[in-house]
Amino acid sequence: MNAILRRKQHKAELKTQILAAAREIFVRDGYESFSMRKLAQRIDYSPGSIYLHFKNKEELFESLVEESFDRLLRALNRLKNGHAHQDPVAKLKTGLRAYIDFGLRNPNDYRFAFLLRRPLQRRPYKVHPAFDVMRYLVGRCVEEKRFRPVDVESTSQALWAAIHGITSLLIQRPTFPWVARRQLIDQVINNAVDSLMLRPDQEEETGVSHAQPSGV
Amino acid sequence: MNAILRRKQHKAELKTQILAAAREIFVRDGYESFSMRKLAQRIDYSPGSIYLHFKNKEELFESLVEESFDRLLRALNRLKNGHAHQDPVAKLKTGLRAYIDFGLRNPNDYRFAFLLRRPLQRRPYKVHPAFDVMRYLVGRCVEEKRFRPVDVESTSQALWAAIHGITSLLIQRPTFPWVARRQLIDQVINNAVDSLMLRPDQEEETGVSHAQPSGV
DNA sequence: CGTTCATAGTGAACAACGTTCATTATACTG
DNA sequence: CAGTATAATGAACGTTGTTCACTATGAACG
Numbered sequence: 001m002n003a004i005l006r007r008k009q010h011k012a013e014l015k016t017q018i019l020a021a022a023r024e025i026f027v028r029d030g031y032e033s034f035s036m037r038k039l040a041q042r043i044d045y046s047p048g049s050i051y052l053h054f055k056n057k058e059e060l061f062e063s064l065v066e067e068s069f070d071r072l073l074r075a076l077n078r079l080k081n082g083h084a085h086q087d088p089v090a091k092l093k094t095g096l097r098a099y100i101d102f103g104l105r106n107p108n109d110y111r112f113a114f115l116l117r118r119p120l121q122r123r124p125y126k127v128h129p130a131f132d133v134m135r136y137l138v139g140r141c142v143e144e145k146r147f148r149p150v151d152v153e154s155t156s157q158a159l160w161a162a163i164h165g166i167t168s169l170l171i172q173r174p175t176f177p178w179v180a181r182r183q184l185i186d187q188v189i190n191n192a193v194d195s196l197m198l199r200p201d202q203e204e205e206t207g208v209s210h211a212q213p214s215g216v
Numbered sequence: 217m218n219a220i221l222r223r224k225q226h227k228a229e230l231k232t233q234i235l236a237a238a239r240e241i242f243v244r245d246g247y248e249s250f251s252m253r254k255l256a257q258r259i260d261y262s263p264g265s266i267y268l269h270f271k272n273k274e275e276l277f278e279s280l281v282e283e284s285f286d287r288l289l290r291a292l293n294r295l296k297n298g299h300a301h302q303d304p305v306a307k308l309k310t311g312l313r314a315y316i317d318f319g320l321r322n323p324n325d326y327r328f329a330f331l332l333r334r335p336l337q338r339r340p341y342k343v344h345p346a347f348d349v350m351r352y353l354v355g356r357c358v359e360e361k362r363f364r365p366v367d368v369e370s371t372s373q374a375l376w377a378a379i380h381g382i383t384s385l386l387i388q389r390p391t392f393p394w395v396a397r398r399q400l401i402d403q404v405i406n407n408a409v410d411s412l413m414l415r416p417d418q419e420e421e422t423g424v425s426h427a428q429p430s431g432v
Numbered sequence: 433c434g435t436t437c438a439t440a441g442t443g444a445a446c447a448a449c450g451t452t453c454a455t456t457a458t459a460c461t462g
Numbered sequence: 463c464a465g466t467a468t469a470a471t472g473a474a475c476g477t478t479g480t481t482c483a484c485t486a487t488g489a490a491c492g
Contacts, residue, residue: 165381
């Protein structure tokens with residue numbers, strides 16, 4: 001009776017164990033050298049066994065991405081709810097920074113989610129809830145008259161483009177002679193956000209974009 | 217005597233023929249379903265023959281990328297040299313737009329160049345000459361006092377991030393509910409550039425960023 | 433306790449992959 | 463025509479993802 005329940009539970013545990021092992025191999029060896037057989041060997045099962053839990057490699061990957069996205073989403077939501085007193089612009093900037101940091105700290109997740117070409121783009125992924133947070137934060141800035149009356153949707157998309165751009169470039173082209181990483185990220189964020197502000201002449205916070213030419 | 221020359225020429229022709237076929241397969245079937253064997257079959261040679269011209273699959277890809285980059289670079293240089301009378305800011309914006317348009321019109325080239333994960337990033341590619349154009353255009357804006365005295369290098373990199381972001385997102389996530397494409401591109405460019413201008417209160421050209429909320 | 437039966441797990445098999453290499457065909461030179 | 467350098471082959475190797483007929487396992491029931 002409850003034996004079947006224990007079975008189900010065991011199966012679920014096994015599934016998460018597979019995911020954990022997969023993530024580890026993936027992080028250690030990279031995407032292209034990951035293989036179902038290596039994974040099977042790692043968890044001491046036969047290759048076929050993995051297919052009891054996942055339809056195929058693609059679906060296994062999707063599960064990993066979903067996990068990662070949930071983490072990003074949770075981080076963003078924590079941010080959205082906390083710091084209630086904070087200036088909405090500061091909050092937006094913090095959110096943008098959180099997104100970038102997430103990508104840089106979890107480059108494989110980010111690659112999964114945005115960089116890897118998927119054969120025929122099945123589900124549109126769960127970008128949308130994360131993007132909702134962006135819309136919300138931008139909306140707040142407009143409502144509280146910190147931004148010009150810009151279109152929330154297109155502004156959110158433009159901001160996403162900016163932060164996705166710097167995130168993916170830093171991940172994918174680590175050997176390019178970038179300027180100091182923090183400085184660059186700040187500049188991208190400030191450039192993107194400041195031009196939306198109602199009084200762009202107020203210039204605290206934009207520090208680095210006024211830096212003297214340094215000839216890096 | 218000149219027979220060996222004809223041989224060399226024939227070999228070169230064959231190489232370009234291989235590249236053309238590879239590009240076609242790649243464009244039609246996508247990256248993951250491209251294979252050396254398919255390519256060989258397509259050009260009516262045995263699989264081994266390709267290895268007379270390319271060390272391996274990776275090197276073949278690199279060649280394709282290089283071709284693509286040369287095309288982008290030529291497009292940008294044409295822009296840099298032409299339109300001498302134009303305002304440097306307008307010229308920069310035109311350049312940014314040209315970059316994005318190139319990516320959208322040649323998505324596979326762009327994928328090759330920036331999106332595909334390369335196993336262990338050997339040569340740093342020829343991004344640099346293209347990036348030089350960006351540095352030059354930004355430098356002109358600063359010299360002619362159209363920009364604040366920003367750091368040219370970090371500003372160029374931040375701008376690159378913005379246009380790479382929108383380009384890659386539009387290529388890679390075509391099903392996302394984007395706002396009108398031109399509007400979005402304009403907004404990304406204007407947001408990124410306008411915050412650098414010396415007199416950000418001048419607001420001709422930024423049209424769309426002032427649009428009323430449309431609830432798209 | 434012995435039988436039944438769903439399920440978990442196996443591992444051999446398949447087709448396709450990138451790559452190598454001994455072998456053969458080709459086309460030029462002397 | 464003989465000799466030779468090069469072009470091209472295709473069989474082979476070790477992978478890969480995935481399938482499937484099969485066996486082992488362990489709970490349920492008479």
